[in-house]
Amino acid sequence: MVNVFLERLKCLFVNLFLGITFATAILFCVSCTEKNKIEGLTVEYTENYICVDTKEPRFGWRMKSDNNSRCIFQTAYQIEVIDEDGNNVWNSGKIESDQSQNIIYNGETLLPKTRYDWTVTVWNNIGEELTGKSWFETSLMSSNDIDGWNGAKWIGGSDDDMVLYSHYLPVFKMNLSFKMKDEAEQKKVGFIYGANDERLMDSNKNIYHIANLKDESYVKVEVDMSNALAVLNVYRVGYHNDDRADKPLVAFSIQSNVINKSNATAKHTVTLYSNLGFTAFYVDGNKVGEFNLNPLGRGGDFIAFPVVGDVGFTLLSANDFSEATMDICNFRSPENRITTVVMEPEKLKSSGKDIYIENPSCNL
Incomplete structure (x- = not known):
């Protein structure tokens, strides 16, 4: 019995050895066949x-x-x-x-x-x-957006067709242009923006617990040319309990070489850069001042006041100015114009007031 067992064990080891040797040979041959x-x-x-x-x-x-x-x-x-x-x-x-x-x-x-x-x-x-x-x-290989497109045209994307949701834009630039008539009696023109922010129309959405009705909250930039020295008045209404519609929050004198008696009826432009409420004001390219219009202070961890919001115009007489326009632009270079809002005297007259406000949001 012992001899039989040893013989079987010997056969087992021999077979195992031959198996390992055969497998190694196969692997070796496979590795040898892999060429450069x-x-x-x-x-x-x-x-x-x-x-x-x-x-x-x-x-x-x-x-x-x-x-x-x-x-x-x-x-x-x-x-x-x-x-x-x-x-x-x-x-x-x-x-x-x-x-x-x-x-x-x-x-x-x-x-x-x-x-x-x-x-x-x-x-x-x-x-x-x-x-x-x-x-x-190869792709269409078009460098001018024309070749290879078989006459197809892009949908939107031009300077005249940009997206704006004014109530979600807290960083922006505006060009406020106007031209007063020679026979004007009321020599004031006001531009409205930041109006009807829903956070200012619900006492539960602002820390001052203010609840304004429609068109009761806004920022007004007014150019007053009634006196010898023109003034840029900035009003803030409905944002803070101390805001007043009849008293400017801040006023800046406009240099006499910018607006004066001889050029008062020429076209002028007020440019403002609003960065989370901190605003710089220019008249015909000349800086006249800066001010933080955000009642919460300065900070970037929230949608600040004011946003573009609803916009409009305020005039005592719609016939005293031949034109007034608002260009809403991107804040950062190249400062593309997003949309333009034009003063329409008929809207002032039909409102029965010296102010009208509208929503400039476009292409939504």
């Missing part, structure tokens, strides 16, 4: 790129050595590019170089919306010739 090859073919650093938008894309590849080779390197390359019709649009010819990245295309002009197949042939220092194949596709 070309991989990682890229155009503009992307494999099989489907949106090449440059006329001179850059080609690249990698040479991978087998597991037993060392010190293998490229000595020359050749690139060929074929279009969809099988035409050779670029053949670099054999170039003696070890460069394998940032090879700039130097063939016929690439066409838009076209697939190209390309092949790179590499020669290495042990006399091998290796080949890699890939493809890429």
Whole structure:
């Protein structure tokens, strides 16, 4: 019995040894069959790129050595590019170089919306010739938003077609332009913005527990040319318990060389930059002052007061000014105009008051 057991154990070990040897031989042979090859073919650093938008894309590849080779390197390359019709649009010819990245295309002009197949042939220092194949596709390759679009046009996006939701814009620029008539009797013009903020129409939405009715809360920028020295008056109404509609929150003198008796009826522009309430005022490009109109102080962790809100005009007589417009613009460069609000005397007359207010939000 002991001899039989030993014989069987011996057979088991022999079979195990042969199995391990056979498996090792197979793995060894598999590793031996892995040859040097070309991989990682890229155009503009992307494999099989489907949106090449440059006329001179850059080609690249990698040479991978087998597991037993060392010190293998490229000595020359050749690139060929074929279009969809099988035409050779670029053949670099054999170039003696070890460069394998940032090879700039130097063939016929690439066409838009076209697939190209390309092949790179590499020669290495042990006399091998290796080949890699890939493809890429060109985009519309339009630099002017016209070519390649078959007459299609963008929807919106111009300076005259921008999005504005005025009650969510706390950082903005405004150009307030006006032209007074020669025969004007009332030489004051007022521009309204920041009106009807819903936070000021509900006592539960502001820390001062104010609840204004419609058109009872606003900021008014008024140019007063009644006296020898013109004045820029800024009113804040309905934002704080101390606000008054008949008393400016702040007033700035306008230099006599900017607005005076001789040019009073010329066109003038008040520009204001409002950054979370902190506002700088300019008249015809000359800075006249700055002030923080935000009753909460200065801070950027909330939607500050005032936002653009509802806007409008206030005049004692709609016939004293031939024009008055408000350009609402982006605060930051290039300060694109978002929309323009034009004074319409008929609206003043129909309101029965010296003020009218409207919502300038557009393209929503």
